[in-house]
Amino acid sequence: MLKYRVGIGYDIHKLVENRKLILGGVEIPFEKGLLGHSDADVLIHAIIDSMLGALGLDDIGALFPDTDLKYKDVSSVVLLKEVFEIIKSKGYRINNLDSNIIAQAPKLRPYIVEIRANLCKILECENISVKAKTNEKMDAVGEMRAIEANAVVMLYLE
Ligand code: ZN
Secondary structure, X not given: XXXXXXXXXXXXXXXXXXXXXXXXXXXXXXXEEEOOOOOOOHHHHHHHHHHHXXXXXXXXXXXXOOXXXXXXXXXXXXXXXXXXXXXXXXXXXXXXXXXXXXXXXXXXXXXXXXXXXXXXXXXXXXXXXXXXXXXXXXXHHHOOOEEEEEEEEEEEEO
């Protein structure tokens, strides 16, 4: 058993009309939201993939297939809790987690404290960082057609 395990996660979703914008389990007031089979919480999806990667498991699409009606419009918080249970069942805990949300709009800074607190509660860990970036108006993210997220996690054997 490895004492420490590091994982990396990435995700991107399209920004569209008539969808809620949910990031890190927090609803953000905005005229658009992210398109996806679940609630399309791009930050939580990147975090989940970093955790599955750290454990050497298959990715989020394999664990929660978008062909499965069970996961239609499901809150990604539910999926994150399931993955955290897998981590604990293998004897691991979260050492620390770092993440980026890359969005040209809306301005996410006012929501970072709430997003971070929400993740800390779910993951039973204080060492969680969430950073908000723009894409300097470049590419799909910069043109407000998508929001992207990255995450790196380190797990330790309890
Ligand atoms: Zn996703």
